[in-house]
Amino acid sequence: MTAARRLRPSVGAWHALGAAALTVCLGGAALAAPPIADAATNWTVVGGGAGGGTGQAEPLPAAPGSPNAACVSIVGWTIKVTWNAVPHASTYTIYRSTSSSSSGFSVYDTVSGGTTSYSDSNFSVLSSYWYRITATVGVNWTGPQSASTPKRSISLLLVCT
Amino acid sequence: MSNTARHRAPRTRWTRRARLATGAASVVLTAALAAYATNWIVGLSANSNGQAQSATISNLTITATATPSPGNTLYPGGSGDVVVTISNPNKFPVTITAVNLPANTTYAAGYSDSGLVTAVSGCNATTNASYVTWTGATGVSGSSHTLTTPLVVAATGQSNNPLTVTFTNEAGMGTSAPLACAGIYFSMPSFTGIAATGGAATATTSPATDTWS
Numbered sequence: 001m002t003a004a005r006r007l008r009p010s011v012g013a014w015h016a017l018g019a020a021a022l023t024v025c026l027g028g029a030a031l032a033a034p035p036i037a038d039a040a041t042n043w044t045v046v047g048g049g050a051g052g053g054t055g056q057a058e059p060l061p062a063a064p065g066s067p068n069a070a071c072v073s074i075v076g077w078t079i080k081v082t083w084n085a086v087p088h089a090s091t092y093t094i095y096r097s098t099s100s101s102s103s104g105f106s107v108y109d110t111v112s113g114g115t116t117s118y119s120d121s122n123f124s125v126l127s128s129y130w131y132r133i134t135a136t137v138g139v140n141w142t143g144p145q146s147a148s149t150p151k152r153s154i155s156l157l158l159v160c161t
Numbered sequence: 162m163s164n165t166a167r168h169r170a171p172r173t174r175w176t177r178r179a180r181l182a183t184g185a186a187s188v189v190l191t192a193a194l195a196a197y198a199t200n201w202i203v204g205l206s207a208n209s210n211g212q213a214q215s216a217t218i219s220n221l222t223i224t225a226t227a228t229p230s231p232g233n234t235l236y237p238g239g240s241g242d243v244v245v246t247i248s249n250p251n252k253f254p255v256t257i258t259a260v261n262l263p264a265n266t267t268y269a270a271g272y273s274d275s276g277l278v279t280a281v282s283g284c285n286a287t288t289n290a291s292y293v294t295w296t297g298a299t300g301v302s303g304s305s306h307t308l309t310t311p312l313v314v315a316a317t318g319q320s321n322n323p324l325t326v327t328f329t330n331e332a333g334m335g336t337s338a339p340l341a342c343a344g345i346y347f348s349m350p351s352f353t354g355i356a357a358t359g360g361a362a363t364a365t366t367s368p369a370t371d372t373w374s
Contacts (some may be wrong), residue, residue: 035315052349053227053245054277055269055293055332057235059344088236090336138237139344 034155044146061086061135061143064116069131069149071160072119079129079152079160081118086135086143089113096120105132105145123160128153221255221314221355222248225348226325227275229368233330235347237338237346240330243349248323249314254362257312260373261354262295264302269293269332269347276346283341286350292335293347297373303353306373315364325368 064083072080081094090113097104111118113135123129129152132145153161224246231242249255270293271284284291297306315322332349334342 052225052269052295052326053243053332054227054231054349055235055241055243055347056231056292057241057271057334057338057347060340077272077367088239090238093331097232101208114253138334138338140338140340141237142340 004082008060044157046156056090058137060141061089063144063146064092064133064135065146067133067146067149069129071152073121074160075158076121077123077154077158077160078119078121081120081131081133081149083116083133085116085148086137087125088137089135090138091136092116092118092132093136093142094118094120095134097130097132097148098127100130100148100151102148105130105148123154125154125158220250221257221357222246222250222256223352223355225277227277227346229325229327230275231327235293235332235334237292237334238343239334240333242330243295243328243332244325245328246323246325247312247314250317251359253316253359254364255314255357255359256362257308257314257355257357259307259356260352261303261305261356262298263350263353264300265294265298266300266351267294267298267302269349271342273345275346277346281341281345284339284345289339289341291342291347292338293342293349294333294335295349296331296333305356306314309346309372309374310365310369311339312369312371313362313365319364321364321367323367324365326365327368329370329371329372 018138064086066079067083068081069081072078083092086092092111092113092115093107094109094111095105096108097106108120108131109118118131120129120131131149134142134145136142155161226244226246229244231244233240233242235241247257268286270286271281271291271293273279273281283289298304312324312326314324332347
């Protein structure tokens with residue numbers, strides 16, 4: 001008779017259950033001593049086990065699509081930047097540049113992942129502006145920059161075009 | 162007090178000591194034997210005629226598998242599916258009713274391939290933690306979680322053994338997961354145990370899906 005049988009108070013209890021309760025060790029790891037249980041309860045495994053399973057992660061977030069910049073307040077210098085939502089985004093980062101060169105963009109502001117627009121009212125006269133956006137999932141998963149928005153300029157007459 | 166009572170008292174004390182000693186020895190022996198046991202012998206009522214049988218219970222094996230692909234994939238702050246294959250080497254079905262999870266500080270290791278061969282150093286279980294854990298895991302290893310639907314793994318040699326199971330959204334990824342964890346595969350940390358019963362039951366059809374509470 002093995003140790004396991006010794007743990008059971010009576011063989012008759014197994015018959016009453018119809019199906020024997022048992023403890024299963026995973027992957028052949030050494031077992032610690034199972035608790036001394038009565039016949040009405042299953043045993044709880046206290047040993048180690050083999051592999052768990054396979055999971056898979058999503059790729060980095062995509063670049064926000066359809067970036068746009070519109071003059072909401074033609075006089076008053078308010079430009080509204082919009083973009084398409086990215087799944088699971090926790091934040092969006094807005095980049096701004098005064099040139100169309102891709103190297104000219106720098107981080108301008110950050111908004112929460114629940115919004116897909118940004119209003120900018122901080123400009124210089126006779127300047128032109130382009131915007132790009134990135135999406136971040138969690139803290140570290142930041143995707144590529146979006147395409148540039150169309151150019152918006154502030155004229156000498158303080159008009160946004 | 163009568164003479165009879167005086168004579169009986171010492172015998173009662175000796176009997177208690179003897180029982181205590183015998184019980185302690187039994188517990189020690191049981192623990193020692195169980196610690197080295199790989200197969201346990203239990204009484205089974207494994208067939209329909211009601212006769213009791215004895216059988217050797219061999220360990221189930223739970224392994225990671227690449228197919229089917231998880232339908233829900235992980236991302237920082239979100240959850241995803243985990244796919245496992247469970248093999249039952251016994252000559253009777255085994256019904257799994259609950260799983261025991263490692264602590265929520267035990268993280269999955271990342272791999273660049275679905276076969277879990279090439280490790281991703283920037284997303285592992287230790288120095289560059291993936292922050293991928295089992296859903297419901299607590300700060301203490303071994304927490305028990307009852308399956309929504311018990312899984313019956315068929316007897317050895319029968320169809321549906323091994324049994325492939327997708328645990329839907331039972332893995333979670335912390336928001337601080339490193340960038341290197343994007344788009345890769347994970348070997349989930351081992352269950353610390355399962356609760357199961359052996360005996361006649363209708364096998365679960367493979368592939369199956371399940372969750373736990």
